[in-house]
Amino acid sequence: MNSPAIDARDAEMPRRALPVIDLGPYLRGDPGALEQLSAEWREVCEKLGFLCVINHGISDALIAEMEAATRAFHALDDEEKLKIKVTDHQRGYVPSRATILKHSSYETHTKLDSVECMVVATDYAEDHPEVLAGKQFYSRNRWPEKLPSFQTTVEKYMSTVQSLGLKLLPVWAKSLELPENFFLPYFEEPYSYFRIAKYPKTAFVEHQEFGLGAHADTGFMTFLPPALEQGLQVLDEHSQWFWPVVPEGAIIVNTGLFLSRWTNNRFRATPHRVLPPKNNDRYSFACFINTSLDAVASCLPTCQSTDNPPLYPEQSYWSYFQWYMKNTYTHYGSITAPEDEAAA
Numbered sequence: 135m136n137s138p139a140i141d142a143r144d145a146e147m148p149r150r151a152l153p154v155i156d157l158g159p160y161l162r163g164d165p166g167a168l169e170q171l172s173a174e175w176r177e178v179c180e181k182l183g184f185l186c187v188i189n190h191g192i193s194d195a196l197i198a199e200m201e202a203a204t205r206a207f208h209a210l211d212d213e214e215k216l217k218i219k220v221t222d223h224q225r226g227y228v229p230s231r232a233t234i235l236k237h238s239s240y241e242t243h244t245k246l247d248s249v250e251c252m253v254v255a256t257d258y259a260e261d262h263p264e265v266l267a268g269k270q271f272y273s274r275n276r277w278p279e280k281l282p283s284f285q286t287t288v289e290k291y292m293s294t295v296q297s298l299g300l301k302l303l304p305v306w307a308k309s310l311e312l313p314e315n316f317f318l319p320y321f322e323e324p325y326s327y328f329r330i331a332k333y334p335k336t337a338f339v340e341h342q343e344f345g346l347g348a349h350a351d352t353g354f355m356t357f358l359p360p361a362l363e364q365g366l367q368v369l370d371e372h373s374q375w376f377w378p379v380v381p382e383g384a385i386i387v388n389t390g391l392f393l394s395r396w397t398n399n400r401f402r403a404t405p406h407r408v409l410p411p412k413n414n415d416r417y418s419f420a421c422f423i424n425t426s427l428d429a430v431a432s433c434l435p436t437c438q439s440t441d442n443p444p445l446y447p448e449q450s451y452w453s454y455f456q457w458y459m460k461n462t463y464t465h466y467g468s469i470t471a472p473e474d475e476a477a478a
């Protein structure tokens with residue numbers, strides 16, 4: 135006999151405040167602010183690895199404009215969205231039930247994610263050598279014809295978040311006891327990647343069913359204004375999932391796997407996941423600010439010793455990103471979800 139069905143969202147789960155870091159003094163250029171901020175940053179990144187920032191300089195108006203653009207995009211007909219379906223360059227529209235994290239060590243995933251999203255990334259110049267060569271991930275963005283304002287808002291939002299990310303490079307460097315400008319050469323041509331997502335409302339959620347399954351982000355740093363609908367859960371250092379509580383106006387920041395590997399796991403790439411919403415569709419837009427695609431990370435000098443040798447071989451962001459994408463998105467053809475295919 136089947137046991138009575140329990141909605142996965144009703145499972146007992148603590149709510150916990152994320153660490154809040156004030157960027158105001160540093161962004162204003164106050165004396166001593168970089169040192170103070172870097173110490174706080176290190177403390178969080180070595181433990182939970184998930185935080186939120188206040189006084190970040192990204193206006194409420196811009197976030198509201200991006201929220202409206204996200205909703206307008208997802209309100210387009212499927213036919214319009216499918217005209218710009220994602221390609222092997224990892225840009226374009228990804229329909230619902232097209233991702234599953236096969237490389238996750240946090241949880242076994244058997245079902246495809248219900249999230250659908252539009253993916254946009256740094257648009258390199260048409261005459262960029264890698265664009266001309268047709269190298270994977272360098273193609274131009276795809277935009278919906280019927281929503282011209284979408285491109286304008288997305289580009290404005292991405293460039294604002296990218297500027298904030300680049301301003302924080304000295305903080306990342308100092309928090310790892312590196313010279314202030316250490317990361318600059320790796321970010322000569324930052325590869326910023328933007329997921330503009332809709333999580334469709336779902337009446338009943340089974341155990342192991344997700345809007346987006348447990349994962350750590352791919353790259354260096356992620357910026358995520360909290361969604362208006364609940365859904366995000368975070369795994370702490372003691373393997374306890376919790377609902378993060380974020381103050382009004384704060385933006386979530388977390389570390390990606392590429393940085394975590396670069397730091398020999400000193401900084402944690404925190405697993406998180408999204409449960410589907412119950413009553414209203416949920417919209418979110420996570421912006422990932424990464425090194426140049428051709429940047430090569432080899433274990434940072436301050437993150438290794440004879441007792442703590444490098445755990446990972448040196449690797450370019452391009453090759454790490456390619457590995458991650460192939461093991462997450464079904465359109466690359468290398469992964470499938472057997473149980474789900476029958477139901478789809």
Ligand SMILES: O=C(O)CCC(=O)C(=O)O
Nearest residue numbers: 329351361366408418420
């Ligand atoms: O929707 C969210 O709150 C989180 C999204 C996320 O984790 C991602 O896109 O990597």
Ligand SMILES: [Fe+2]
Nearest residue numbers: 350351406420
């Ligand atoms: Fe994520």
